[in-house]
Amino acid sequence: MRRFASSKALILVVALGLMAAACGGEDTSSEEVSAAQAQAAAAQSDAAAAQSEAAAAQSEAESAQAEAEAAAAALAQAQADLEAAQAAASAAMEGDEASQSALADAQAALEEAEQRAAATAEASEAAVAAAESALAEAEQALDEAMMEQEAAAGPVTVRAAITGDEATLNPYTYISGFPGWNLLMLQYDSLMQLDAAGIPQPWLADTVSVNADLTEYSFTMVEGVTWHDGQPLTAHDVDFSVDYYINNVEASRFARDLRGVEDLVVTGDYSGTFVLGSPKAGFELAALADIPIIPRHVWEGVEVPSEHDFGATNIGTGPYKLVEYVEGQSYRFEANPDYFRGAPAVAELVVIVYADDAGAQAAIRTGEVDVIFERIPPEQIPLLDAQDPLDIALGPEFTTQMINYDASKRPFDDVAVRQAINLAMDRQDIVDTVFLGAATVGSPGWIHPEHRSFNPSMIPVHDVAAANALLDEAGYLDSDGDGVREFDGQPMSFEIITNAPDSLRLRIAELTVEMLAGIGIETSVAAVETGTWEQAVWPEFNVNNGRNYDIAMWGWSAPVQADPLRLPQLVASVEAGGFLNLTGYASAEMDALSAALPVESTEAGRIAILLRMQEIIAEELPFALLLYPDGAYVFDSSVYSDWEFIAGQGIVSKLSLLPPSARP
Known part of the structure; x- marks a missing residue:
């Protein structure tokens, strides 16, 4: 079965699928079916013709390229002949007619080869341009065919699986960075939106500019x-949102994003x-x-946002409205x-909550859901991909798997212990x-090796x-010979806490137990x-509450790794603004650099x-970064297939559910 990245190339496959889609709607009249079939047949013909033209143009381009290469070889030979003739002429007596004749012949051959190469290059460029034009026409035919398919099939409903409830999904109640924030942002918008390359583009904003000193x-x-209730969005809502987040920090991380903002000056509506x-x-x-922009007319009277009853739905500007929530079951x-x-x-997205990833995988196998809004385990990729009509969207992500330890207490406050781990x-x-190769080995310095700010001297050592x-x-010696070292008169025996629903993280924890046993540290998995798990590692999501x-096995969602400028949040001391510093690590030099x-x-x-x-991170190890998993998402392509993989972040975003023409 195909991978998601290759869907554009399968023009005929998509076009042929239009016939089946046109006949598949239960509420479609016979006349509508006939019309849809005719549209599908026409789209199939157009796509096939465009593909044929593209193939012919490609063949011409390849032929022209071969001719250009032959001309280049002839040109090289002519140049060699000319050099030989010039050498012979220099060696011969001045006025030697044979040498002069050889030189003239070589020069003529060179001119002829240059002319032939120029003509062939021009023909090659024309053939390439024709091939590119044909390909563009074929892609346009594909887009039109897909639009006709969707129109013939009627409104699309997608059922998605997640593993864990995300509460009422407003900016103060959603739970996880992934997929909670992703589902939140289906209802709300921000001033900018990441494009497929992971680069912020204007969204609610039409333009964004910054002054020279970045202030x-x-x-x-x-x-x-x-x-959603029909009221207009203005810059006053943006101003209200910023002020609300800053002054209502309870249970919301968005106030942290706005640290350093002294004012938002509204210069117009x-x-x-x-x-x-x-x-x-x-x-x-x-x-x-x-940051999700929230409506002033809804939120201005909300005093305790985590407890407020917003009624039947959240009010945002986003592409979706949350119209039903059954706690612990579905959205x-x-x-x-x-x-x-x-x-x-x-048209409709139904998100169903499962207890674990095994339940979600069983659901997509039986057709109970159409996509899993979480990464699937690597061993499931070939198995699910082999089941028609399931497909896999694959790509690198900036999520992390890591080991945290409480570096504020013995023995983890000793850098030697952290280095040994x-x-x-x-x-x-x-x-x-665990990942069957579908991951990148973690850098001991945190930043992903593909980022331009990666330090190439960061080489993981085992x-x-x-x-x-x-x-x-x-x-730290094993004084009694039981295989476990001691510290301060007690055994180096610890519990590794992890979240049970994540089978991959659980398997990493089990391997960690084996690896630490090799250095005399005894551990068990909880x-x-x-x-x-979250309450133990990050109580109330506030590092001031300790640990x-x-x-603990831990990991951060993609935005934390995607933006290296967020690194101080992880490694500055809590007093210096390290509001994601979950290990209690502190370093004066790191605080200075973070500032x-x-x-x-x-x-x-x-x-x-x-x-x-x-x-410094690689030397002092405030945490031990293990790896960066690749993203693998399974979906039923017969229901919906136009998923957009945002670099480093995956397919769970509003871009995936918008038509391509609406994406940045």
Whole structure:
């Protein structure tokens, strides 16, 4: 079966599928079916003709390329002949007629070869242009065929699986960074939106500009956007949203995105300027493409947002309205037909909650759901891909799998212990065993190897002997010979807490137990419910509440890794703004670098700071980063197939449910 990335190439397959789709609607009259069949047949013919033209043009281009290569070879030979003739002429007596004749012949051959090469190159360029034009026509035919297929099939309903309830999905109640935030943003919009490459583009904003010292971010807005209840969206709603998040920090992370914002000056009904107290690079990605704008007329009377009853639905500007929520069971979203970027391609989205990924996988096998809104385990990729009509969307992601430890208490406050744990972890084995190769080995310095600010000196090392030597030298010995080292008169025996519904993370925890046993550290796995796990590692999602664990398997959603400028949030001390610092790590140099990074106005300067921060992380190990999983999502292509894979983040976004013409 095909992979998602190749769908554009299968023009005839999609076109042929129109006939079946045209006949598949239960509520379609015979006349409508006949008309749809005729449209489908015409689309099939157009697509086939376009593909044939593209193939012919491609063949011509290949032939022209071969001729160009032959001409180039002839040109090279002529040049060689000319050089030989010139050498002979130099060696011969001046006026030697034979030498002069050879030289003239070689020059003529060279001119002829140059003329032939130029003519062939011109023909080759024309053939390539024709091939590109034919391909564009074929792709247009495909798009038209897909639109006709959707029209013939009628409104599309997609049923999606998730593993875990996400509460009422407003900015103060959603639970997880993934998929909770993703589902939240189906209902709401931000000023900017990530495109398929993961780059922020204007969305509710029509334009965004920044001044030279990165302290003022100005925007103009798309006019005519309305809330779900029909009220107009204006810059006053943006101003209200910013003020509300800053002054109502309870249970919301968006106040953190807005740290440093001193004012939002509304300069018109559809324009304004964020005024920052100091330079802040990356504000577009960290805030403007992340913060949901909320309606002032709905929220201005809400005093305790996490407890407020908003009635039947959340009010946003997004492409979907949440019209039904059954706690612990399901969500139902209806498309917003008046969405300012265009009506969604999917009319209804039903999200069903399963206890674990095994239940979700069973559901898609039996046709109970049409897509899983979470990554599937690597071992399931070939099995699910082999089942028609299921397909797999694959791509690299910036999510992480890592080991946290409470670095504020013994023995994890000793860098030697943290370094030993890091050396004991065989990352490649985890990638191969748990992810079957569908992941990238983690950098000890945190930043993904494909990012331009990655420090190439960050090389993960697996060395059990070195780990044992470190612990021996630091005085962590096995005095009673039971295979477990001691610290402060007690055994180095700890619990590794992880969330039970995540089978991949659970398997990593089990391998971690085996690897740490090799250096005399005894561990056991405590697999608990997600809420219990989060409460132990990140109580109330507030680092000021401390920690209630020794060792924990952990991972951050894609936005944290995708933006290296967020690194201070992870490694600055809590007092210095490390509001994602879940291990209690503290370093004076890291705090200084964390303070310098967001105010550095040049990219070269920011990268230099990031390179040094990576070195410190790799040496002092506030956490042990293990790997970056690839994203693998399974979907039923007979129901809906136009999923958009955002680089580093996957398919669960509003872009996937909008028509291609509405995407940035």
